[in-house]
Amino acid sequence: MRASEIVEEFPVVAEESGALEAARLLAANRLPGLVVTGADNRPSAILPASQVVRFLVPRYIQDDPSLAGVLSESMADTAAAKLRDKTVRALLPEDRAELPVVEPDDTIVEVAAVMARLRCPLVAVATKDHIQGVITASRLLELALREQS
Structure with missing residues (x-):
């Protein structure tokens, strides 16, 4: 089975898109992440939903989760304000070493290998000119488990 046979349509956002709109897109559609494109409309990053959550949680709470229980302000109260004037680029992890993109003719095992190595919940399927x-x-697991039945 090839990547082009199992690819799904998915929302794409530009690096300069609003962070709040991207977060709302993730939440409304319960997506594991979004494909982010650069100025050339080619994939430049994957923005996992977990990265948006990480952006919303103050660093000192990430370092010491026991402090979360003593805060009186809910994350929902500050999330929109924190994202409002930011772009998607501001949400992206700084250590983006490799882009999780596969070719349409890559096998399901090659796709799984990229996903596993990069610990990414999704991979973009793209040619030189086009994001498919x-x-x-979850789609990969569905197919892998169905093949075993």
């Missing part, structure tokens, strides 16, 4: 869509970890 994505393959999510």
Whole structure:
């Protein structure tokens, strides 16, 4: 089975898109992440939903989760304000070493290998000129488990 056979349509956002709109897109559609494109409309990053959550949680609470229980302000109260004037680029992890993109003719095992190595919940399927869509970890698992039945 090839990537082009299991690809799904998926929302794409530009690096300069609003962070709040991207977060709302993730939440409303319960997506594991979004494909992010650069100025050339080619994939430049994958923005996992977990990265948006990480952006919302103050660093000192990430370092010491026991402090979360003593805060009186809920994250929901500050999330929109924190994201409002930011772009998607501001949400992206700084250590983006490798882009999770596969070719349409890559096998399901090659797709799984990229996803596992990069610990990414989705990979973009793209040619030099065009994003065909994505393959999510849940779709990959569905196919892998169905093949075993």
